[in-house]
Amino acid sequence: MDSKEYISSGILESYILGLASPEEAGILECVMKNNAEVKAAYEEAQKTFELLANAQAIAPPNDLKSKIWDKIQLEQQVAEEPVIPMSNVDSKIEPKQVTQEIRTEKNNSWKSFAVAASVLFLVSIAANLYWMNSQNEIKKELADLKSDKQSQYLAMQNLEQKLKVTSNPNMLKIVLAGVEKHPKSNAVVYWDKTSKDVYLAANSLPKAPQxxxxxLWAIADGKPVSAGMYTDEKDAKIALANIPNAQAFAITLEKEGGSDIPTMENMYVMGEV
Structure with a gap:
């Protein structure tokens, strides 16, 4: 028998399920040590059984275990029935034939028991996999819920800080309207009249390119002075700069990090104090 015939004989599946006899198991283990093709086929079959168990990872019926156990007990009862005394057996039946039938009956009972045990084992694996998957799903849902709560908490903090700035009666509100090239753009500067801190709400500007x-620029005595770089995280929540004096404010689009002088052709909005 060549390797392919040996593999297709079903011995690998019987070995994995525990149905192979000790002699068959011993021969297979010896063959796998000396035949890479058979060993590879065994490993592939083992993976297939594992994938099958994973694919069938669903909750088994509540009464399945009891049904299997009842079948096992029934098989055991049949196997343990007393042997009929030879004196009551028809003399035409040879003792050797009776012994052979009893052995066959016990062998069949053992195989039935082994099949039932294998099924029970697979059911147990499926139940455990289902439980593990359920636990992972619960943990993921809890993590997502925790993440959502954290996000909501941060969003609430941001809104509270923004409201604190925009509702402060000491703030001077300066509306910056879109210039001719960007008529739909607008922004609002909040300038603290006491501390001279400058805040900017510019969420109506287009998203800055990569x-x-x-x-932000403050126009003081006709000269532009940098009033800080804007980011979404700073929107009306964090002071960009401290500007003691200004007659107007404007916003330009610059290279990331800012510029020493404004790029006039990239001006988006402007507004007088």
């Missing part, structure tokens, strides 16, 4: 960033 590598670019909006820069």
């Amino acid at each position: 590598g670019m960033q909006y820069q």
Whole structure:
């Protein structure tokens, strides 16, 4: 028998399920040590059984275990029935034939028991996999819920901080309207009249391209002074700069990190104090 015939004989599946006889198991183990093809086929078959168990990872019926156990007990009862005394057996039946039938009956009972035990084992694996999958799903849901709560908490903090700035009666509100090239853009500068801190709400500006960033400028005595770089995280929550004096404010789009002088052709909004 060549390797392919040996593999297709079903011995690998019987070995994995525990149905192979000790002699068959011993021969297979010896063959696998000396035949890479048979060993590879065994490993592949083992993976297939594992994938099958994973694919069938569903909750088994509640009464399945009891049904299997009842079948096992029934098989055991049949196997343990007393042997009929030879004196009551028809003399035409040879003792050797009776012994052979009893052995066959016990062998069949053992195989039935082994099949039932294998099924029970697979059911147990499926139940455990289902339980593990359920636990993982629960943990993921809890993690997602925790993440959502954290996000909501941070969003609430941001809104509270923004409200604190925008509702402060000491804040001077300056509306910056879109210039001719960007008529739909607008922004609002909040300038603290006491501390002179400058805040910016610019969420109505287009999203800055990659590598670019909006820069706020204060126009003081006719000269532009950088009032800080804008990011979404700072929107009306974090002071960009401290500007003691200004007659107007404007926003330009600059390279990320800012510029020493404004790029006039990239101006988006402007507004007088």
